[in-house]
Every structure is written in C-alpha cells, then in structure tokens.
Amino acid sequence: MEFRLLGPFEAYQDGHRVDLGSRRQERCILAVLLLEADHLVPTDRLIDLLWNGRPPASARRALHTYIGRLRASLAPYAVRIRTGGDGYLVERGEHTIDADEFSALAYRASGTTDPAERVRLLDRALALWRGPVLAGTADGDLRERLHGPLEELRLTGLELRAEAQLALGRHLRVINELTPLLALHPTREQFAATLMTALYRGGRQADALALYRSTRRTLVEELGIEPGMRLREVQRRILRDDHRLDRPGRPVYEVRVRDECLPWSVGGHPALEFCNTFAGWGHEPPLPGSEWLREYRTLAVWTGHVGLTDDAAVSRLIDLARRDPEAAAAELDTARALRTRLYACLTDPGDRPAFEAVARYAEAAARTLVFRRDADGRGRWWPDLSAGLRLPVHAAAWSAAELLADPRRFTIRACPDRRCGWLFLDESGMRRWCSLATCGRPAAAPCQVA
Known part of the structure; x- marks a missing residue:
C-alpha cells in the first residue's frame, strides 16, 4: 500500500485510491502512526495530539474505538496496527510512505559531492511535496506540531x-x-x-x-x-x-583550508568550534551537513586552522593518516567521543561524569605539551609531534581545559533552538541566538547560560 502524507492525506493500492474513511480523528491517528512507522507512539501523545492538549474524560476509550475501526478498515490491505506497552505502532512492512522516501532522497543528496546528482536527487525528493503536510486532515495546530x-x-x-x-x-x-x-x-x-x-x-x-x-x-x-x-x-x-x-x-x-570544508568560527573559542556543527545536535536524525568531522584529514586541518598546532605538524599528520588509515579512523572516533563529552560538560556545568571524562583527556594531553617560542617572540604550549596521530585529540583537549579554567566559561550560551544548539561566548549577556539559518524562532525558549 502507498501512503501519501506530504499534501492531502491519500492511500493507494495497486494504483487505485483507497477510501480512508471520513472520520477526521481516525485519519489523524493513522497519519501520526505512519509518520513514526515501526516506532511505538505512546497513548498519551496520541491523545494530546488528537485533542490539542485538552482531552475529554472519555479520550482513552474513544482512542481505543478509533484504533479498532482503523484495524478493521486496513486489514484487507495487510496494514497492521500493533499494541505495545501503553501505545500503538504501525508496521511499515512492504508499504511505502512518501515522507520516508523524501527523507531518504534528501539524505542521499546531502552525501554526494556531484552537484548535478544532488540536484537530480533533490528534484525527486521535493517533487513528492503536493502541499502542506496532511492538508485537509490535520488542522493548523496539529500540522504545526507534526x-x-x-x-x-x-x-x-x-x-x-x-x-x-x-x-x-x-x-x-x-x-x-x-x-x-x-x-x-x-x-x-x-x-x-x-x-x-x-x-x-x-x-x-x-x-x-x-x-x-x-x-x-x-x-x-x-x-x-x-x-x-x-x-x-x-x-x-x-x-x-x-x-x-x-x-x-x-x-x-564556507571556510575552505587545504581543500577541506571547515565550520565557521562563530563560537569565539577553539573548544566551542570543536563542539559546533553546521546544523546542531538536537535534530534526530541529524540534518544534512551536520557532521563536519568527516575524516581524519579534516580534523588535522582544522587543528592547524584554529591555531592549536602549526602548519608543519598538519602536513605530518596528513602523511601519517595516509600511511595508516585504520589508526587515523580510530583517532577520529576518539575525537568525536571527546567532543560529545565536552559538549555535555559545557551545556550542563553539573554534569560531573562529563567533566571528569574531559579532565582525563586534558591530563593525557598535558603530558605531551612542549613550551616553544613563536615567530613573534612569545612563548606558548604546543602538542608534541611525538603524540603522532593522537595530536589533534590532545590539542582539542588542551583547548577544552583552557576554556573550562577561564571565567568566560560562565558566559557560554547554547542556542535554544533544539535543531541547533550551537555554543558561543556572550560576555555582553545580550545575545539570545546564534547566527545559523536554522535559528531565530520567536517562540523558542530563552537561551540558557551554560
């Protein structure tokens, strides 16, 4: 069976349109379950969506009746609605859902570097949209929430x-x-x-x-x-x-260094840029382009770009990674693990396990630092080249420790938009949002001081 949610809610079997019934509540329930196919939707969420937060006393009984009718009408088409715990689940099976097809094409497009192929895939994806989601079925409030x-x-x-x-x-x-x-x-x-x-x-x-x-x-x-x-x-x-x-x-x-695309420096400190991504942490699945640490080479180039090591060290790291790609991939995984812990630490000062984890990385980094004279005559700490492929991890950990010991650490803000979450310094205490295109929703919650 083919379900179309990106526009008027429709269903087709072997090219023939299937009547989903005239009861709006039942159509809305089915649409919600299809949007989360193969995932259990709690009964309380269905009730909240169906009655917009103001359910009658008989809501659970009514929902059970609606589900029973849906099961009976969909049974001839092998569409199963299962009960699991305190909720319901539609099995995707062999059925197709245009929302799923759209998402798959969009993510495939984001993963290709060929602009012609990207346009082709996105044209196919965007052509699936026939109007507002669930037009004619969900009212404005429900559609906005879904x-x-x-x-x-x-x-x-x-x-x-x-x-x-x-x-x-x-x-x-x-x-x-x-x-x-x-x-x-x-x-x-x-x-x-x-x-x-x-x-x-x-x-x-x-x-x-x-x-x-x-x-x-x-x-x-x-x-x-x-x-x-x-x-x-x-x-x-x-x-x-x-x-x-x-x-x-x-x-x-974009910032492009050594033919690597790096994130924009909007946070105000290398440790913040290490955490930040193009589209943030709060969207599941992540939006296309949200992972800037694509490969070890990108990490090495970024480390030099933000001044955590010098250009000669970057060249050596790239050469080492070329000769031992498996070890480089392992260090990239370590860097991502550090990033996750650091982000948790910076957004929640009370997260002691995250702080302790970052501290272990920083202590390991401190054992490899050397104090060296720069070209301008000033001295500074640099990660020792003897660290090999681990050098960028040490550099990022040392930068993280430096920020955690800085009073400015208490001016870190996280963009309140859940689809973003970028970190930035706000010593003025005035800025509510970061500068990304996904942000700036007037209705979003006020920014939290990390």
Missing part, C-alpha cells in the same frame, strides 16, 4: 539544491526559485546568502546589497540579532568585487 522536522528538512533541501544550482552556473534559475522562498522565510540567512551570490553573478550587485540590507533589518527588528558570519562574508565579498563570487563550483560562504 511537520516541524519534515519542513526543516525540506527547507534544508531547498538550500542544498540552490547551492548545487550555483555550482552548475545556473544563477538565473536560483534567482527565480529563491526570490519567492525568501519572501516566505525572510530570516533564513542561507537563502539570502545564496540569492545574493546569484544576483551578483547576474550583474545585479545593487540588488544583492539591497537584499542584504533588507534581510539585516528583518533580523534586527524581528529577532534582535545581527546577520551571521556567512551573510556578512557574502556582503563583504560583493563590496570588494571578490572574483571568488563569480566562480561556480563551491559555496562562497
């Missing part, structure tokens, strides 16, 4: 496709596609940055700069924040008539 992750993935897919179109030299198409999208999502900074680049490539420098001003005004007036580094960087390059803006093939607002 479609958040899917809508975020759709917007991320549109961003990735626009970047790929730019890489293919199709700036006019990007202008036509992004102009109405930015009008609908005026605080989406990545839309604005890509559209500014496309306008510049189309000989419309004045329009690109005007777009920057209007986007900045919206961010300041609606969210109380200045544009992030990506948007400011595109504006700076337009003002300087930077030739890189005219070069298709790569995003102009």
Whole structure:
C-alpha cells in the first residue's frame, strides 16, 4: 500500500485510491502512526495530539474505538496496527510512505559531492511535496506540531539544491526559485546568502546589497540579532568585487583550508568550534551537513586552522593518516567521543561524569605539551609531534581545559533552538541566538547560560 502524507492525506493500492474513511480523528491517528512507522507512539501523545492538549474524560476509550475501526478498515490491505506497552505502532512492512522516501532522497543528496546528482536527487525528493503536510486532515495546530522536522528538512533541501544550482552556473534559475522562498522565510540567512551570490553573478550587485540590507533589518527588528558570519562574508565579498563570487563550483560562504570544508568560527573559542556543527545536535536524525568531522584529514586541518598546532605538524599528520588509515579512523572516533563529552560538560556545568571524562583527556594531553617560542617572540604550549596521530585529540583537549579554567566559561550560551544548539561566548549577556539559518524562532525558549 502507498501512503501519501506530504499534501492531502491519500492511500493507494495497486494504483487505485483507497477510501480512508471520513472520520477526521481516525485519519489523524493513522497519519501520526505512519509518520513514526515501526516506532511505538505512546497513548498519551496520541491523545494530546488528537485533542490539542485538552482531552475529554472519555479520550482513552474513544482512542481505543478509533484504533479498532482503523484495524478493521486496513486489514484487507495487510496494514497492521500493533499494541505495545501503553501505545500503538504501525508496521511499515512492504508499504511505502512518501515522507520516508523524501527523507531518504534528501539524505542521499546531502552525501554526494556531484552537484548535478544532488540536484537530480533533490528534484525527486521535493517533487513528492503536493502541499502542506496532511492538508485537509490535520488542522493548523496539529500540522504545526507534526511537520516541524519534515519542513526543516525540506527547507534544508531547498538550500542544498540552490547551492548545487550555483555550482552548475545556473544563477538565473536560483534567482527565480529563491526570490519567492525568501519572501516566505525572510530570516533564513542561507537563502539570502545564496540569492545574493546569484544576483551578483547576474550583474545585479545593487540588488544583492539591497537584499542584504533588507534581510539585516528583518533580523534586527524581528529577532534582535545581527546577520551571521556567512551573510556578512557574502556582503563583504560583493563590496570588494571578490572574483571568488563569480566562480561556480563551491559555496562562497564556507571556510575552505587545504581543500577541506571547515565550520565557521562563530563560537569565539577553539573548544566551542570543536563542539559546533553546521546544523546542531538536537535534530534526530541529524540534518544534512551536520557532521563536519568527516575524516581524519579534516580534523588535522582544522587543528592547524584554529591555531592549536602549526602548519608543519598538519602536513605530518596528513602523511601519517595516509600511511595508516585504520589508526587515523580510530583517532577520529576518539575525537568525536571527546567532543560529545565536552559538549555535555559545557551545556550542563553539573554534569560531573562529563567533566571528569574531559579532565582525563586534558591530563593525557598535558603530558605531551612542549613550551616553544613563536615567530613573534612569545612563548606558548604546543602538542608534541611525538603524540603522532593522537595530536589533534590532545590539542582539542588542551583547548577544552583552557576554556573550562577561564571565567568566560560562565558566559557560554547554547542556542535554544533544539535543531541547533550551537555554543558561543556572550560576555555582553545580550545575545539570545546564534547566527545559523536554522535559528531565530520567536517562540523558542530563552537561551540558557551554560
């Protein structure tokens, strides 16, 4: 059976449309279960969604009746609704669900480096959207509560496709596609940055700069924040008539060192940048592009880029990794484990196990440090080359220890948007959000001081 949730809720069997019944409550229950197919949905959550937090006293009895009717109507199509614990589960089996197909295509697209293939996959994914999720079945409140992750993935897919179109030299198409999208999502900074680049490539420098001003005004007036580094960087390059803006093939607002794409430095300290990712920690599954530590070489280059080691050490690390890829992969796993512990430690000062774990990494790093004179005459601590492939882990751990011992540690904030979670220093105590395109939801909770 084929279920279509990305638009009006429909079901098909062998190409023929199946009547799912006229009772809105039953259709909503089935839609919720399909959106989480093969996962148990607690009864309390179903009740909360169905009655929008205001259930009648008979809600559980009514829900049981609805489930019974659904089972009877779906049985001829081999769609099973199981009871497990205090909840219900739809078995995916051989059935297809357009929301699942969309997600799979979007993640495949994010994993390819070929812009033409990325556009092809994203075109297929985005073509599955026929309108708002569950149009005609769920009301506005329920749809807003259900479609958040899917809508975020759709917007991320549109961003990735626009970047790929730019890489293919199709700036006019990007202008036509992004102009109405930015009008609908005026605080989406990545839309604005890509559209500014496309306008510049189309000989419309004045329009690109005007777009920057209007986007900045919206961010300041609606969210109380200045544009992030990506948007400011595109504006700076337009003002300087930077030739890189005219070069298709790569995003102009990325940090690229030794042909490695590194995260933007927006946190204010290397230990924070080590924790930060493109799209954050709070989205399951992670959004495309959220993992910047793709391979050991990236970690080594980043360590040199943020000044935790020197360029000669980076070259040596890359050579060592090339000769022993299995050992390099193991050290990359260790770095990711350190990152997880450090993030927990920085966002929850009361997490003693996380602090102790970071402390062990830092103590091991301290045993390998050497004090050396820099070119400017100052002395500083450097990780010893004798650490071999473990050097970047030691460098990151030493930087983490330095931050944990710094009074500024108490000015660390975590972006409150659950799809983001970027860490940044805020010594002014004024900034509520970080600068990523996924942030800035007015309804989000206030930022917590870590």
